[in-house]
Amino acid sequence: MQQPSAAEAQAPEVRLVGQLAMELEEVGAWLQPHFRRREAHSAAVEYVKALLGRAQRKNAWGLSEDAGYRAPYTFQHLLLRAKWDADAVRDDVLEYARRALGEGGILAVDETGFLKKGEKSVGVARQYTGTAGKVENAQVGVFLAYVTPRGHALVDRELYLPEPWTEDAARREAGGIPEEVGFESKPALAQGMLQRALGAGLKPAWVVGDEVYGRDSTLRRFLEDLHQPYVLAVASNTHVWRGFYQVKPGDMVKEVPPEAWGRLSAGAGTKGPRLYDWARMSLNRHLGLSRWLLFRRSLADGKIAFYVAHARRNASLESLARAAGSRWAVEEDFESAKGEVGLADYEVRTWTAWHRHMTLCLVAHVFLAAARAMANLPPQEGLPPKALGLPRRRNPMRAFLARRGLH
Numbered sequence: 001m002q003q004p005s006a007a008e009a010q011a012p013e014v015r016l017v018g019q020l021a022m023e024l025e026e027v028g029a030w031l032q033p034h035f036r037r038r039e040a041h042s043a044a045v046e047y048v049k050a051l052l053g054r055a056q057r058k059n060a061w062g063l064s065e066d067a068g069y070r071a072p073y074t075f076q077h078l079l080l081r082a083k084w085d086a087d088a089v090r091d092d093v094l095e096y097a098r099r100a101l102g103e104g105g106i107l108a109v110d111e112t113g114f115l116k117k118g119e120k121s122v123g124v125a126r127q128y129t130g131t132a133g134k135v136e137n138a139q140v141g142v143f144l145a146y147v148t149p150r151g152h153a154l155v156d157r158e159l160y161l162p163e164p165w166t167e168d169a170a171r172r173e174a175g176g177i178p179e180e181v182g183f184e185s186k187p188a189l190a191q192g193m194l195q196r197a198l199g200a201g202l203k204p205a206w207v208v209g210d211e212v213y214g215r216d217s218t219l220r221r222f223l224e225d226l227h228q229p230y231v232l233a234v235a236s237n238t239h240v241w242r243g244f245y246q247v248k249p250g251d252m253v254k255e256v257p258p259e260a261w262g263r264l265s266a267g268a269g270t271k272g273p274r275l276y277d278w279a280r281m282s283l284n285r286h287l288g289l290s291r292w293l294l295f296r297r298s299l300a301d302g303k304i305a306f307y308v309a310h311a312r313r314n315a316s317l318e319s320l321a322r323a324a325g326s327r328w329a330v331e332e333d334f335e336s337a338k339g340e341v342g343l344a345d346y347e348v349r350t351w352t353a354w355h356r357h358m359t360l361c362l363v364a365h366v367f368l369a370a371a372r373a374m375a376n377l378p379p380q381e382g383l384p385p386k387a388l389g390l391p392r393r394r395n396p397m398r399a400f401l402a403r404r405g406l407h
Contacts, residue, residue: 027363041084051364052341079352090362094155094202106146106326113130113131113140124138125165139159141158142159143157147326150373154343165177187216206326215235220308240293241284260280261278261297262278278296292308294307309323341364
């Protein structure tokens with residue numbers, strides 16, 4: 001049997017590289033309407049390409065050097081003074097993610113911290129951040145991730161402002177905080193992002209989040225009133241209604257009989273399926289949908305995690321477990337966005353500059369998700385199959401970036 005030539009063997013990857021090059025040009029095209037001046041649009045496209053590039057520190061200086069500028073003034077102007085609507089770009093990020101990754105999917109809310117040394121950056125304060133695992137001087141951003149079987153990416157962002165910042169007129173002015181912006185809790189910020197996504201016509205299979213969001217009854221009622229299924233983590237002492245009484249998950253798990261537990265996967269991990277023992281208990285119904293307490297028990301140490309779930313009456317325990325496990329995708333997104341597109345490398349101090357940098361990071365991050373999805377098209381499409389996940393080894397996407405001078 002005649003072996004394929006080297007050119008024929010490389011053809012699928014060559015076609016993929018070409019497709020990714022066109023995809024990046026398409027990203028630049030859908031950015032264009034949001035900029036009043038051609039120079040600002042060109043700078044934004046260069047900024048996104050530099051975020052995808054090889055700079056070790058993706059601040060204004062590092063990105064400028066990677067883009068071929070001697071000084072950071074072009075990118076500083078883009079973030080600080082240029083006329084463009086970052087919120088409109090943000091809205092298009094979700095639409096692009098829907099086209100690239102598919103409809104339905106899951107929305108995951110979570111926050112991440114950005115450690116800071118000074119006190120001038122807007123929103124900085126001594127506060128707990130999971131980035132450090134303790135109270136540190138940091139900014140905290142709340143993010144929304146879109147997760148489908150084809151991939152996942154960050155699609156929305158909001159800066160969390162501690163109350164002292166909203167009450168200090170001098171700090172507000174120095175940080176460029178708009179007059180209409182007041183204090184909002186992290187769950188309230190998450191609700192606003194979810195409202196935008198649902199208002200755009202997205203119909204997610206689930207909304208998921210950790211205890212910060214699950215313990216907020218206002219957020220849960222918001223989703224329930226929209227008939228939106230969710231699986232949200234809660235603390236063991238969170239009060240929920242069962243019948244005419246308020247109960248705590250930590251107490252109710254003691255009433256689960258041994259035969260009610262089932263061993264199920266919460267999704268694929270680096271070492272195979274993430275197996276836990278799962279059980280659930282019915283709570284009061286709401287607007288025709290069912291509520292449950294969901295329990296996850298570790299096989300290693302027996303520790304139990306708690307969730308409140310809201311879904312159709314016929315939702316299986318397996319579907320609830322898969323939904324709960326899907327929340328870890330947003331943690332992977334924080335890791336890849338910080339490592340690949342400079343999410344945490346910024347050195348800006350104002351409200352506008354923070355949101356603009358984060359928005360352009362979302363653009364770069366969703367492009368990477370689209371690129372991975374394209375690399376995972378079936379072999380019959382003429383492209384090589386690739387495993388979903390973070391780009392850690394040599395693959396067509398990295399080859400594309402290298403050939404384009406972006407990595």
